[in-house]
Amino acid sequence: MKIDVCLSPHEVSEEKLKDHIVVVVDVLRASTTICAALAAGAKEIIPAESIEEAIRLASNLSRDAILLCGEREGKLIEGFNLANSPLEYKPKIVKGKTLIFGSTNGTPTIVKTRLATRTLLAGFVNLPTIVGALAEVKIPIIILCSGKLGQFALEDAVCAGNIVHALRQSAGINYELTDGAGAALLLYRHFQDSILQMIKESDHGRYLASIGMQHDLPVCAEINRIPVLPVYHDGKIRVQKDKPGR
């Protein structure tokens, strides 16, 4: 079976994601924050392909039932309830709520996968849960790195490589790796003992630290901190408990 890793989101068209299980990786920070929100009891998350679209979606709904969440340049947007730090998403704030979420890199990439058979959202925080779900999958897998403003982001590639590594170890299947999957695996092997340091020194990690978000980095680097399985299907992200493949 084939595993492809797209190291940046524009490498692949929406059409090519059809009939695949897609794993969207956005370590800094949408994947991590969405895991935190679901673990804190959010009912569902509606990802928007832009911040403007998030505002439009929210304007059609009662503001009592929803929270408007996301970031622009890593920061809270005026009029939004929450930004994109996983530390903000506490049960007393999000439990039972529908979250509309617009971010710079992660949510446009998630929405791009709407034609996929199923989309899983992965970061280091839920990596073993993702690998457990993928080991059951019988159709080709594409891991889609969200990157940063359309460009390669090291932390997403390393996370994708970690998924490939763990899947090869656990599933007992002889996966065929594309160039992108092989490169991600090599990058993971290089950084496997220094994930937090790699994140701190990455372009995006240094940017987040420069705007005061350095406390998010250890959260985003911690493997298995938030063992949930977020699945995007029919426009919504929810926690999935059964098998995602078919």
Next chain:
Amino acid sequence: MKIDVCLSPHEVSEEKLKDHIVVVVDVLRASTTICAALAAGAKEIIPAESIEEAIRLASNLSRDAILLCGEREGKLIEGFNLANSPLEYKPKIVKGKTLIFGSTNGTPTIVKTRLATRTLLAGFVNLPTIVGALAEVKIPIIILCSGKLGQFALEDAVCAGNIVHALRQSAGINYELTDGAGAALLLYRHFQDSILQMIKESDHGRYLASIGMQHDLPVCAEINRIPVLPVYHDGKIRVQKDKPGR
């Protein structure tokens, strides 16, 4: 000074290439073939952003003065004079000629850099020549990997990493590397003693072998085989003898 490596061509917009020296890498095979053509005495090469555009450009010119060159799916196109194997470009065929060149990955990427200050074309075959030219450059450098059908191609990333490695060694400048440049450097270090084997096992290398083009692979892998400096400027690729930077 900053060096960025875009691991696939859609990572960057045309606008972002302004005020940069851009190095387009297409190891398999446009960069290599263009080096071979210029070393064999071709007067100039006009890269087309598509095969259709190459045909249109050729239709406006006398067929005595030009050769129509390129490939579709790696193969000769009906009505074209030459395909995209560096072994075809011999002095008795190309000397003094203008070549119109349309390929799947390389020439659209070259044309995309039209707003750049200057574009250099690099493969393993002219890598030391490229590094020598870049060591003189005083403005930011973007190395743009052509990839394969918009996706990451390992051989281009490794070649880009080799350029970064050699430039750091030779120029004595403390370059600032982006995530993409750092990843390319790591991939180069992994494969530095097995460039030909890496190319043979890459997605594109295996495809070319499957269509009978395996003899091109050792040519494309040979460092310093064709020490020319192809520069794309004002729509044409020519050998440059003076310094490309400013």
